[in-house]
Amino acid sequence: MAFTSSGQTSSMSANAATAQSRRSEILRDLLPVALNLAGAQHDAFSARLADALMQQSETSTDSREANLSFNVSNLLKNNSYAFQHLAAAFLKENLQRELGMLERGSYPAAAKTDGALSLVSYEEMDNKLQIGAGSRPFEQQHADAYHALNIRLANLLQRDELSLSQNPFRPEVFLSAINLAWRNFDPDPESHHLVMPLLRPDVFLQLSPLLQALNDALIADGILPDLQESYRIKKTDGHSDATRKDDSAETALLQKLKRMFAAPEAPDDIVAAAATSAAADVFEQRGDSGLRLANMLRADYPGPAPQASGATRQLYGFLADLQQRIADQGFGGDASGTGAVPPHSSRLAEIKGQVPRHALTQFDENTIDLLTKVFDTVFRDTNIPSEIKDLIGLLQIPILKAALIDKEFFFEEAHPARRLIELLSKSSVAWDPTKGYDDPLYQTMKRNVGRVQQEFDREISLFSIVVSDLERFLAEEEEQAAAGVLRTPITEALQREKLAQAHTAAKSEVAQRIGSGEVVPFVETFLEAKWVSVLSLAYSVRDEKPQALQHALQTMDELIWSVKPKISQEQRKELITKLPALLTMVNKWLNVIKWEDADRLRFFSELAECHASIVRAPLELSPQRQLEIAVEAAQKATERRLEKRAQTQQQTVVPDDEFVATVAGLERGAWLEFTPAGDAPKKVKIAWVSPLRSLFIFTTKARQEAFSMSAQQLEQSFRDGHAQRMVLDGLVGRALSEAMEDAAG
Template sequence: MDTLPVNPQRQHDPSGAPRVQMLQAMVPVAVNLISSQLEAFASRLTQALFKVADQNVRPDEATSSFQTYQLLKRNHSSFYRLAASHLNSALSKEIGVMNTRKRLGEQGNLQDMSLVPFEEMENKILTSNLCKSLELNNADQLVGLNIRIGHVLRRTPIAVSQNPFRPEIFVHAVLDAWQEFDSNSKDSLPLILRLLQPEIFLQLNPVYQGLNDAFVERGIVVDIEGAKRQTKKRMVFTRREDLEASDPYLEHKLRNIFSDQNARKENASLPGFSGAESWGGSGDGMETITVDRQFFDYLTSIQRNAGTPDGVASGMHLREISRHRQSELTHIDQNTIELLARIFDYVFNDPHIPAEIKNLIGQLQIPTLKVALMDKDFFFRDSHPARVLIDTLAKSSVLLGNDASAEDPLYQMIEGVVERVQQEFDLQIDLFSDVVADLENFLREEEKQATTAISEPVQEALKQEKMRLAREFAENDVAIRVETGEVAGFLEEFLRTQWIRILTIAHNVKEEKPNALENALKTMDDLIWSLKPKNSAEERKELVSKLPAMLTLLNAWLNAIKWDEPERVIFFSKLAERHAAIARAPLELSPRRQLEIAVNIAQRASEKRLNRQAQDHVPKESDEWETMVDALESGVWVDFTNQADVTTRYRLAWISPKRTRYIFSSRQGHDSFSVSADELTEKFRCGEAVKVAAHSVVDRALVEALRDPPL
């Protein structure tokens, strides 16, 4: 049989080496930042050793501590060199294993500690505690670093345990350096471990900050806050490593489809799959495989002739090829075709993908089959270029909605991408990466234009959010004064209805006019003071002298908000009566009367505080719709249905900084509208808004394709 040798290891990810090289370039950055700290670190450790030696009441421990102190003090430069060397080696080693699919290091924590000597167990516990403390102290910087490294590797944000610069690496490098530095380290290591608290150990925050800055300088700029929220709220698995987490048997099934060990038995419950013959190697790496040259030529001839018959949008086309050429295909080839057919079945049944785009995606069945035959990593790796293309096309189709038109520039772009793959693809998987890059550049440019188109609505929404926050500040200013119990009832109503409006304006303009807020607050405090009982002639005299200016300011503020209702006349009438009553009151209140007033004030204050606490602590039932709105990210698509039962698809184009306003628009930025978080939540709750699923369609299809069918 004429065969075509293919080595998927060299072809499936041509950009992998540069990405790892970027991580390798970070090693000297980290080592240099650590090296600049080694002297200060050794000094802190030396002082801690001396303190233990000086204060320890046990002679043997004091002697041991002093000897260790002397050793480090006299040979600190040797320790510097060893620490830097061990750190450089450890980081380089970690970078070298970044591309492996599974990390075995985490299994070390599961070992049985019952047979470990107490001293060794204590050392492990102290080391683990130090690592955890350092992770907590540097959590924000570590999260940012995880996201950027994941971006470099074209993965979702990696876990701390996968970060080659995690605190554990620095801790073990220092400990390894110490054991080489001190020939008697068996005795001194427990002492060092007990002293290595985060405040004494290397300060990792500036190291992580420097690494993050270095990534940014190299063009790795990502939305850190958005990525954090996306990771936190993510409801589906989209990484190959997560395949096992969603169903531990799925990857096992996938590997059995392409292996010869117990294949017939494992696949007996999967209709459509044949018993498999061996392919590739063991473990994660795939050895060179061969495919039938004649069969490849046959597929290429179909590919050049538009790939699928007109109107065929299902995996049946692939199954027909399998049946037609069954005698030429190995069991592995047949299983590959069946699995791929199932994936395309799922794509074609996705209700969110317009029929026109399904027809275009259908034309990629043959090129994708050729890729899958020569590179089984297509099924295992979500960043495989051919897999990314199908996902990108599916996500792009969401932008078109159900009214996809051949005149739409995006439709024409998708059509051009499909045509290029049909006409040009043979063995160079790089082509898929090229067309994905072209499509993504087109989408970015379109999004950039849409962002410009909504600039005015964004400014208006920012004003609305600013005013809302100002209102909250104003309400709090009034509440803390009312809670004292010293505010008369009619004045409390005035403050809550009218003066809040004034304070809202003052808070809103405080950056431009800070004196306005100060003036409004002082006028409110003077008004409250003017209605408090006056127990002496001096206080009454002060009231009489302040009233004219206070009333003038009060009227000026009320004129600013144009409060001209009859209630204003009634309010000033009550105010004048209260002021007159205070002025006519006996010069000296009796102790009994003063006590009654104080008790009444305390009672009112207590009631006000209890009422507010009760309101603040009213249990709020969790609402899935509020959670979903809080998890929304810019760029998601939502179908809105109006009262006429007409559904229109809009993109979430912008979210205000405090997430109180959301702006939606069409793909080009037209027909934009703004809604509050509460309004949007209610639309989702009553079904007037429905989020369009846009996560990896191939991931979902693969999971579905590998599940056991009902018996």
């Protein structure tokens, strides 16, 4: 028995050790997930931070701060790879430390005494406070994702709960790493206070996809899969099924792409190696203070820098030569230039045929095939004008080089090069053909495409710069339109919606009071026909005159009270006392809404008779008669209540259909094509949506015409086939999905 017990104990210990090893392995596997997703964003993040610093320089009222912001912005733009490698190194160090503490369950004790606090410098305390304050917007924005991740990590480690302060992937860890990277990137302490306030959610690394991936990784390992939906943020509950389908399709696409690019023949990371070496050389020039940073950067590539294979050099040389020849042709009045092959066609299939076979790896061939599909999709899209397709066609070689350099192009919707294709495609419909090549939108597109065509070599950040320039132009166009042609329609629409909202609230107030069936018929009719208008007016001016609404509601309640039976002398005296002021107030409100016809005299005549009958009714009533009167009143109230309910049920209620959901999903910036009966199709943009989504304002391409439409009218236009949405988003993703389906077939 003793031997058996010992054996069971040994077996249980072995199982526990295996389980612990498995938990540690799952936890360690989260590190590369976070680092890879953060690393893929460093390029775009650096560009956004540089833009924010430049904008700060332009808006600062302090000349010294403006000059400093300008200098560090240029420093970051010119040495972005150095900053990115520092950021990656410090983030890796932070995450490794936090994961280790999480696994061991040991966390640094908080300082509890003044003596302990005195050991911390003022600068360090201020730095911690800034990071803490900067973390809060991220914590609020991603509260659901962090909640789900906390639960899963606690479940993995067999703990009751895990607080956000113990989560290794909390915003503070990322902000701290970037802050350390900057302080080492630019040793000038004067610049340190500039960057931290700029690390806002719109500038910083996007944590949403990173947290999504961490949760998905734990789900894949069987850690509480049923929480999968708890941290996903949906626009409306009605679109949850569509969202799940989209998520499922996107996941399947990513899995197929990962398998496609998992070949071991992927080319050496020449760009990263060269950038690392150059950054290390910059830091070494600082002397002893820069040696540690240089060594940290070179740690990614111990030994000699990797050399490109002969095939890779031959492919890059061919592409560089072809890009230069196209750039040398320049732009004419239009985008086509003077080349024998117009840009409005796919060059990539031709390139694949011209490059010697031994110069292409499987990675290269897959990249060219997928990009061929992407550009073919652009050229087939009838929503994109041919003149804009010509511009996009000029990007084929630079985009190919960018995708060969960074395969995240296929995985990340936010990849700068991918965003450029999407932005050009989506905004192309706004081009005004009547202005031709002189349209400012076309000129902005042409300038940015030309810059990429002529300047792009290996700096992916160039795409971020041109995307920012194009987005800035589009935003300014929107502001000008809002200040011009849209100002009056928006003002009128807001007023109409405010009045409609006031009318709805007024009808609700009246319905609540007459729903009991206790209000006498002629007063009920009066309230529905006229007092709704009074309350609508009072609600519409509630912000300016809140007492007006209170008086209108009080007057209505007193009117209803006045026509109810008064069976005691005290009640009748109260009625006689209040009646003059009540009638005066009712008349004042009716004067405001300008009710002057004979029906007004008839109403007050009936009201006077009602009041007279109440006052003249016998006072001395036996208990039996009082009971009869009460039962009679209750019966009448019940009959009226049932009558109104029957009227409501007879009203035809149109159930929601797919077109209601379609309109509910429309957002500002979407393009629609209207085809009224007998008229030519017209492409219009949703320029404004009212706060309650009851009104939509549209503009034409030239932005010289604006018209509004209610949500119900828009739903009916979709229902009648006179309106349809132009699908302009996600062009690259659709092309990749089609390519994967074709490959599977």
